Amino acid sequence: MKRSSHLWAKTLLAGTLLFAGLPLVAPHQAAYAATTQITATSQSDVADQLYQALMNRDAQTTISYKGTTTGLKAMLQDAFEQALEKDPYTHYILDSYGLNWRQSSSAAKVTVQMNYRETAAQTAYVQSQVKQILSTIITSGMNDHEKVKAIHDWVVRNVKYDETYTRYTAYEALHDGTAVCQGYALLTYELLRQSGIQNLIVEGTAGGELHAWNLVNLDGTWYHLDTTWDDPVPDQGNYVQTSYYLLTDSQMKQDHNWTKTYPAASTTYQNTLSKLVAAGGDKTSVYQQLQRALDYSGVSSNPTQSSNSTASTTSAANGAISTPAALQAQVQSAQTNGKHTLVFRYSGNLTSLKSDLRTLSSIGIRSISYTVQSGSNTSDLKVTLNWQ
Structure with missing residues (x-):
């Protein structure tokens, strides 16, 4: 096993039908925004309002729901998951949440309490820093293939794996310079997103431990990208591995597993580059350079390789x-x-x-x-x- 890889799982604090007004579970962190109060008449309304509360980093939201309350608990939980699916970044910095409500047959007053691992100010810091980083590593002439490689290499070179297993966020990866797999995946996600590259965060296991990495969409084809496992431990400064760079499902399944459904990754990046080189064009030399860097052409990319x-x-x-x-x-x-x-x-x-x-x-x-x-x-x- 390369390392222990930790993925923080959010916890449902409460989902109890309240008639006597039992108190909410107290958050372990301070509130990040004032309580909001909203009105909804359908599950999609609830999901939309919860999404906005999550984006605001509201600590507590009250929803006045008008409509049938049959199956209310399941509807609320589905709406919350629907809201989280709209923004993978927030999905993985939400620490825990609680749902409590009072209801009649045609209405309910729902209180949602949310605790985060990253404050609104810290998320703003991440977005600002990512913008600055991209301005230094991405040039106007780069295509998406070049951008992904530049982002991958920056993360591996500038983030160290947190062997104390206490730092889970992109904020900590940037501010402290260290994080576990979730911090790597979140930072990689945001760098790619701000570069205009569609990507997802994959939740699974690797080496027998919970783990997170990214799925990247390049020219309509999906590939796995694990910046955590491409970063040597102990840290070796500017040295970058590419063993987990843009892999297929079958390549990734040699030591990674996932249980959720994600877009299929079935095309090898080696074959993709071969076709791009064969097609010619003004980026041919770029694709050839990527082939060499990834050791696809039979020439080792290892900087310690000796010809003695x-x-x-x-x-x-x-x-x-x-x-x-x-x-x-x-x-x-x-x-x-x-x-x-x-x-x-x-x-x-x-x-x-x-x-x-x-x-x-x-x-x-x-x-x-x-x-x-x-x-x-x-x-x-x-x-x-x-x-x-």
Whole structure:
């Protein structure tokens, strides 16, 4: 497992039918906005008003509902989920909420209490900082392919994984420079959104832990993007991994799982770039550069890759590592350069890879983690190796 990945789940505090006026559950954070009072006559009205309250970061909202109250509780909860679906960002910074109401057969007075992990001022800070970041990393001539890569790399380089597991928001990722997976996904979401790139936050598991990442829509095709798992632990400054950059469902399911329904990601980004290069045009050199950066062209993008004679004489003819000696030589070269990560192509199966990895103990490497991807146009494995 690469790391523990935490996803904060919101809690329904109360959903009790109140006749005696029982008190609401007290929030654990201060209110962020004044209480609002609204009128609604349908579920869509309720959802619209709740959405506006969420956008305002209201701590409490009272809804005067006029209409049939049969199945009121289910309707209110559905309306709340409908409101949250309109804004994935707010969905994942809502800490908890409570619903309490009084009702007759044709009307109800509903009180909704909401607690947030990010205040309105903090969200405004995120939006302002994101705008500033984009002004420095995005140029007017960039297309969406270039924008996604620039955003991915900025997040990986500038956010450290929070090993205290206490920071969950984009605000903390920017202000403190550290967050868990939810903070990475929220920041990536907002950077992409403000760049005009449609994306979603995926909720699932990875490595046996709750996890969150992004789905990105590029030219009508969906891909998975996990900036958390592309950020080495311990942090290595400007070094960027791309093992989880724009993957298909099948590639992602090697170590990620999700239970909700999301748009299908079925086209490999390697094939997409190959077609774009073949089509020609003024962006051909950009797509070729992306192929090299993502190690799609058979040339390693690993900055620690060495061309010393020991490595070259013990690797396969196509440049992939194929023996324990070649692997050890590459790891030693990386260590010499102060690195703790190596990305390489491996010529062999998973069983032989594991056997070769065990030999690293002979050069003093005791604790390792790794991820493996199958190549789209080759039998080689793409391996991302980390050690302490």
